[in-house]
Amino acid sequence: MRRSLWHPLSDDAIFQVIRKGVPGADMPPSPLNDDQTWKIVAFIHALTGPASTNPVPGDPAAGEVVFWGAKSGCSNCHSIFGKDGKTART
Numbered sequence: 001m002r003r004s005l006w007h008p009l010s011d012d013a014i015f016q017v018i019r020k021g022v023p024g025a026d027m028p029p030s031p032l033n034d035d036q037t038w039k040i041v042a043f044i045h046a047l048t049g050p051a052s053t054n055p056v057p058g059d060p061a062a063g064e065v066v067f068w069g070a071k072s073g074c075s076n077c078h079s080i081f082g083k084d085g086k087t088a089r090t
Helices: 011-020 034-047 060-068
Strands: none
Touching: 011 034, 034 060
16 A cells, blocks of 8 residues: 655645655656745645635645646546546545
C-alpha cells in the first residue's frame, strides 16, 4: 500500500517535496519561487480538512491560483475533486 506523501509531512517537508521533487518518482522539482511554493503549501492544507479544525497558514486562495497555473504544472499530474491530473491524486 502506498501512502500519500504530503499528509503526514510538516510544512517544511511539504515545501521541500514541492521544490526538490521526489527522486525516482513522477514528482519533478518545481521552478516556483519561495513565495509561490509557500502558497501551494497553504492550498494543500486547505484541502486536508475543515478550516475550523485545521488552521491554514498563508493564503490558500493564492496557492490555488499557483497550483492551477501553467508555471507550476501541479495540475498536469495532480487531481483535485476529479479536476485535471493524470498520475496522482491530491
